[in-house]
Amino acid sequence: MIRSLLKLVSLSLLFSQLISTVNASDLIETEFLIDKVSSGELPPVIDRLPEQPKIVSFSGEFEAGQQGGQLRLLMGKQKDIRQITIYGYARLVGYTPDLSLEADILESVDIEEGRIFTLHIRKGHKWSDGHPFTSEDFRYYWEDIANDPDISKGGPNKKLSIDGELPVVEFIDELTVRYSWSQPNPFFLPALAGASPIYIYKPAHYLRQFHKRYQTKERIAELIDHYKSRNWVGVHVNRDRPYKATNPDLPTLQPWVNTTYPPSERFIFERNPFYYRQDSNGLQLPYIDSLVVNIASGKLIPAKTGANESDLQARYLRMDNYTFLKQAEKRGHFNVRLWSTAKGANTALFPNLNTKDPVMRSLLQDVRFRKAMSLAIHRHEINQVIYFGMALEGNNTVLPGSPLYKPDYQTSSAGFDLAQANELLDELGLVNRDDRGVRLLSDGRPLEILIQTAGESTEDTDILELVHDNWLKAGIKLYSIPSTREVFRNRIFSGDAMMSIWSGMANGLPNADSNPAPLAATSRYQYQWPQWGQYFETSGKGGHKPEIKEVNQLMQLNHDWRMASDKSEREKIWHDMLEIHRQQMFSIGVIAGVKHPLVVNQFLHNVPMTGFYDIEPGAYFGIYKPDTFWFSEVRR
Amino acid sequence: MGSYVIRRILTMIPTLLVISMLVFVIIQLPPGDYLESYIAELQSQGESVDEQKIAFLREEYGLDKPIYEQYFHWVTGMLQGDFGYSFEYSLPVSEVVGDRLFLTILISLVTIVFTWMIAFPIGIYSATHQYSWGDYGLSFLGFLGLATPNFLLALIMLYFANVYFGTSIGGLMAPEYIDAPWSFDKLVSVLEHLWIPVVVIGTSGTAGMIRRLRANLLDELQKQYVVTGRAKGLPPGKLLRKYPLRVSLNFFVADIGNLLPQVISGAEIVAVVMSLPTTGPILLSALQSQDMYLAGSFLMFLAVLTVVGVLVSDLALAVLDPRIRLQGGLEK
Numbered sequence: 001m002i003r004s005l006l007k008l009v010s011l012s013l014l015f016s017q018l019i020s021t022v023n024a025s026d027l028i029e030t031e032f033l034i035d036k037v038s039s040g041e042l043p044p045v046i047d048r049l050p051e052q053p054k055i056v057s058f059s060g061e062f063e064a065g066q067q068g069g070q071l072r073l074l075m076g077k078q079k080d081i082r083q084i085t086i087y088g089y090a091r092l093v094g095y096t097p098d099l100s101l102e103a104d105i106l107e108s109v110d111i112e113e114g115r116i117f118t119l120h121i122r123k124g125h126k127w128s129d130g131h132p133f134t135s136e137d138f139r140y141y142w143e144d145i146a147n148d149p150d151i152s153k154g155g156p157n158k159k160l161s162i163d164g165e166l167p168v169v170e171f172i173d174e175l176t177v178r179y180s181w182s183q184p185n186p187f188f189l190p191a192l193a194g195a196s197p198i199y200i201y202k203p204a205h206y207l208r209q210f211h212k213r214y215q216t217k218e219r220i221a222e223l224i225d226h227y228k229s230r231n232w233v234g235v236h237v238n239r240d241r242p243y244k245a246t247n248p249d250l251p252t253l254q255p256w257v258n259t260t261y262p263p264s265e266r267f268i269f270e271r272n273p274f275y276y277r278q279d280s281n282g283l284q285l286p287y288i289d290s291l292v293v294n295i296a297s298g299k300l301i302p303a304k305t306g307a308n309e310s311d312l313q314a315r316y317l318r319m320d321n322y323t324f325l326k327q328a329e330k331r332g333h334f335n336v337r338l339w340s341t342a343k344g345a346n347t348a349l350f351p352n353l354n355t356k357d358p359v360m361r362s363l364l365q366d367v368r369f370r371k372a373m374s375l376a377i378h379r380h381e382i383n384q385v386i387y388f389g390m391a392l393e394g395n396n397t398v399l400p401g402s403p404l405y406k407p408d409y410q411t412s413s414a415g416f417d418l419a420q421a422n423e424l425l426d427e428l429g430l431v432n433r434d435d436r437g438v439r440l441l442s443d444g445r446p447l448e449i450l451i452q453t454a455g456e457s458t459e460d461t462d463i464l465e466l467v468h469d470n471w472l473k474a475g476i477k478l479y480s481i482p483s484t485r486e487v488f489r490n491r492i493f494s495g496d497a498m499m500s501i502w503s504g505m506a507n508g509l510p511n512a513d514s515n516p517a518p519l520a521a522t523s524r525y526q527y528q529w530p531q532w533g534q535y536f537e538t539s540g541k542g543g544h545k546p547e548i549k550e551v552n553q554l555m556q557l558n559h560d561w562r563m564a565s566d567k568s569e570r571e572k573i574w575h576d577m578l579e580i581h582r583q584q585m586f587s588i589g590v591i592a593g594v595k596h597p598l599v600v601n602q603f604l605h606n607v608p609m610t611g612f613y614d615i616e617p618g619a620y621f622g623i624y625k626p627d628t629f630w631f632s633e634v635r636r
Numbered sequence: 637m638g639s640y641v642i643r644r645i646l647t648m649i650p651t652l653l654v655i656s657m658l659v660f661v662i663i664q665l666p667p668g669d670y671l672e673s674y675i676a677e678l679q680s681q682g683e684s685v686d687e688q689k690i691a692f693l694r695e696e697y698g699l700d701k702p703i704y705e706q707y708f709h710w711v712t713g714m715l716q717g718d719f720g721y722s723f724e725y726s727l728p729v730s731e732v733v734g735d736r737l738f739l740t741i742l743i744s745l746v747t748i749v750f751t752w753m754i755a756f757p758i759g760i761y762s763a764t765h766q767y768s769w770g771d772y773g774l775s776f777l778g779f780l781g782l783a784t785p786n787f788l789l790a791l792i793m794l795y796f797a798n799v800y801f802g803t804s805i806g807g808l809m810a811p812e813y814i815d816a817p818w819s820f821d822k823l824v825s826v827l828e829h830l831w832i833p834v835v836v837i838g839t840s841g842t843a844g845m846i847r848r849l850r851a852n853l854l855d856e857l858q859k860q861y862v863v864t865g866r867a868k869g870l871p872p873g874k875l876l877r878k879y880p881l882r883v884s885l886n887f888f889v890a891d892i893g894n895l896l897p898q899v900i901s902g903a904e905i906v907a908v909v910m911s912l913p914t915t916g917p918i919l920l921s922a923l924q925s926q927d928m929y930l931a932g933s934f935l936m937f938l939a940v941l942t943v944v945g946v947l948v949s950d951l952a953l954a955v956l957d958p959r960i961r962l963q964g965g966l967e968k
Binding site for chain 2: 072077078079151152153154157158159194195196198228229230233234237238246260262263264265266292294296297299300303304307309454484485486487489490506525614615616
């Protein structure tokens, strides 16, 4: 009975949509909010949308849908609710599925000379509590947060400065804000579009009540006492967490708003009544009324997903769950899809060029040794044994989907060739062997390579087990050392680690405009040269200066890229850098293109059949706009 | 007796002080601190880290202070009922733990009752019918329960309960009842889920209890007063209940000391595997992420309960068994 009633409702919804297509400009009131609108608690939909809303149109496998329903998701920890901020992906400017940037929350952005950015806010755009969203919210961030001596001790977020230079920020009128630098800043818009973006706007009307500048001393003292904080900054910072979504009172521009105060095992996100996007039929987005995030132990999530407890799940699922999920597909009323991942290599070996042991260091710094190690890895075997032959075998470099891809980058010195590996090792003077057949170093020690693992996945140890057998044939003995992630990193930073296994380039699908810094020694989190990276990060205060010619070339190219004025020049620089990596093998990629399983409720539409699942770029589901996902049958 | 009790209570103070130091030092032993594990987590997931925010948090959480200062701050706070702040949850520790305490106690109590209900009759039966088929058969079952890894049993039972009864996997209630006010339906849902952890945690406990009860009872059954009672014509049931069974219960009272902390902590590993909303998983993840005040305060709480529990069981034993009291007196 109830079911047929619901069908009736959905039919009538469909019917109303048919009418609306006749007159596309008419807006249709959202069913979910109708009571609140009629009681006057909320204004009608026409007043909730900006004057120029972002209108989403559909083509290809995507189609306009109906509102309603509840989407269930599983997360492993309470902190994971920040994923909803990533999935929601409402950003000032955002990436489209083909990874170009477009204005999103903003109506438009004018760019002059790559250094002056004029941001235009949509007229009538409102926060989730109905308060207007204006340049005041940008001013509040810039003057009362970024430049407040108490909140930001070191000044505004480093990502806003280029070569140490901060922008000049002007608030031209209610709807216009301008950021300008004296030199081009190619990082500004990508930082705003990131999965974890920099927030240069904050709900001023809400946060002001916690700010010392706007409150009396007594009030501040009361707040500190009430929130049991150390000082007023603590109060302010803890209320102001747009990314973590832990404060239901904080107004937002996201499609769904958290309504549950932590701690909880179940978080409910409800539709933002003032959301700025609508479909071409006059329905305000998001289509789905609410998201329910259930927290369960990460190890149970594949099993729970298989038992139909999630409508859209990718997090905490792995390739080795694929067969189980496929088997549960029918019983669970869902589809399992395989999306690709965007990492340059899902697994790569990082020889630590800064390792403490002088003999090993000079060996690891020799490109012939790195090549020999790569040639002695049987990638095809690893692919067949662990990944059902569905992954890509090759170096840690750009993926075939990137406009910068060349087959040579991926395959050079990545084939299995023991003879050549042995030849290279002999050439290095490692000719003596011990009774196990392991080569001896120049000081008589056996050539034993200890590879650190973060101890988190059995995949790494499985791969190392396979590498071990073939390396032994080349006279290299491999030991894997599992530890915890913190210990793992500290060993690498300090140079105690000889080599480590981790994932490769984070963005395997760059274009010429993507930042090439990950290819140069720019961060201590690059495990092949942590100390050179630190040297760059700290502007020479910590770490060491790179001592290899090719690394210094990379540093120079990275610098040139930022100064480059046109795209073809940037493209050339990217290729130069990729070529250096191809020749030098600073990291040894093992496997790339490992698929990620994705479970989608069979009634959930507009989730693409194929896509890529990665945080940066992609924001996981974000660039596929989850606010346009819809249910064709609402759950009983 | 009075002075004995006072002396025992006084010695608890230095004991707890030493425990608090040990707890604090051990939590701090792994390299790095909470913020470093936090940075590591963010980076491994490709999220950006704002160094300034980290510096701010370090100051806000007092992690920039020397370790003895942090310790002092924590201990004096605890004396005033302030258990500190959980970094991971951005909430005071009492709020994080408070919610889960009730369900933890529920599971533990039901499990303890379950264990007793199974173990007692079996223990008595196997002692009175020593070396019979029943004794061997039941002991075998008990050992099977002890030998099966809890987490494995938990996973298997979860799977079958889901396939055959449609019970949602993990947790203590169907998701829609979480945070809902208590109702009859919610209670039913809790009961539907409760039996799996109870059976899983209970099976390992029963074997131990069966064996201990059996051994103690067997000792007593050989004694002369039992033979005398039997010779004088006491009915076997009454004889058993009145004399040897009561004497053999000493171990049971001595166990109370361990029981109290057990009730609060729940079985951590099973709770993690089954994703139960109890305190066990919180403790484990707090230790992993070095959320030191959450882990530390919780461990301290357990320590207090253990120390109190041992005192209670000592006193109860003294009341129950005159022999124990006499020896205590001689020592003085």
